[in-house]
Amino acid sequence: MASSNLMVGLEIGTSKICVVVGEGKPDGTIKILGVGQAPSRGVRKGEIVDFETAMKCVHEAVVDAEEKSDIMIRSVYIGITGAHIQSFNNRGCVRVSEDHEEIDEQDIEDVKINAREVSIPAPNAFLHSIIQHYHVDGQDGVLNPIGMLGQKLEADFHIIHGVRTRIQNTIRCVKELPLDVEDVVFTPFAAAQVVLTQHQKNLGALVIDVGGGTTDYVLYVDGAVKQSGVLAVGGDHITNDISMGLRIPMTRAEKLKVEEGSTVLGNCLPGETVLLKDDSGFAGKEVERETLNTIIHMRLRETFELLKRRLEDEPFLDYLGEGIFITGGCSQLNGIDHLAEDVFGIPARASHARTMSGLTSAFENPQFSAAIGLIKYAQAVQGDRQQRGRFGRFIGKFFNGMR
Ligand SMILES: Nc1ncnc2c1ncn2[C@@H]1O[C@H](COP(=O)(O)OP(=O)(O)O)[C@@H](O)[C@H]1O
Ligand SMILES: [Mg+2]
Known part of the structure; x- marks a missing residue:
């Protein structure tokens, strides 16, 4: 990592660990040089519960990112989440x-x-x-x-604050590799940097990142963050509900959700079924499509209602001129935008990181919003450092507003 314009974002999610390598260009744009991933183990609801295992997974994702970008990674910006964050x-x-x-x-x-x-x-x-x-x-x-x-x-x-030891555990997991930690960033705040434009932040917008174990959110009014936090509910809970409700193993429930799931009710033909092919020792099975969709719908509706109640502690939902932007892996569920509109009574859309150079379409996926957002955050931090260096006491307007 010779060039000071190189930046690496690391998101330790409940489902996957993602490492994004980016390069800041002189014209202010960012080029994504590579994205590495590994399935996440040892992480529950966004927090590390098995240190050794999580560390191995982070290492795997870092090595993958190094191969993809042809860059030796020495330091990272870490995205963190967890229901302890307030x-x-x-x-x-x-x-x-x-x-x-x-x-x-x-x-x-x-x-x-x-x-x-x-x-x-x-x-x-x-x-x-x-x-x-x-x-x-x-x-x-x-x-x-x-x-x-x-x-x-x-x-x-x-x-924004959180339990010190839990934040430190994430940092330690990275330092043991050993990698330097440039900064620790609350993940929905990182995601918002690439999901929203400044104009949308000015007009008022809510970003909801529905991941595996958590639903993270950040709300902007007048260009400023007014509310943010984490619900300890995510896509894994939907999978769990499908597994229990349809009496199928978790791996099958996950596949069924991703490949066939929808949040839309009343759209199926009477008696319409999905055929689960026999798979790794489990016999084939037919499941009612409407039942599957109802399970998904109910859990997501409950999650949005929970979030709405939490946000209603303050008056800002009335000022969302640009509405709601849903991102994270679960935002790919069919009809999630309409469900959010129904619950909040505010226009909503599913969203991912806006196009950046070097970002292949495979990574224009809402699962990567937070990790890519870390690069945008990093760029702002590094720009600020350079300006401080150049102008002494001058503080960059943008980053001054960010931490
Ligand atoms: N195509 C898809 N349709 C529906 N859900 C999906 C899809 N792809 C991933 N998911 C779900 O998204 C969740 C993971 O989202 P992600 O943002 O990667 O989570 P995290 O950041 O917590 O690791 C999982 O519950 C997974 O089942
Ligand atoms: Mg995430």
């Missing part, structure tokens, strides 16, 4: 010291620290403080106060 909004306030007139980088740091002066559960650590808006002497909606004159600087942040 968030809230808080305002920080500082008096700009009298020995300087202009608001500077230190004031920005101070106001961020001040916003974090709230009690979070003792075992937790801060993951992100994402800037929403600054206020200078009561003037609202300031995007970048550096260089402005003012006496009182206030700033609203979306603060």
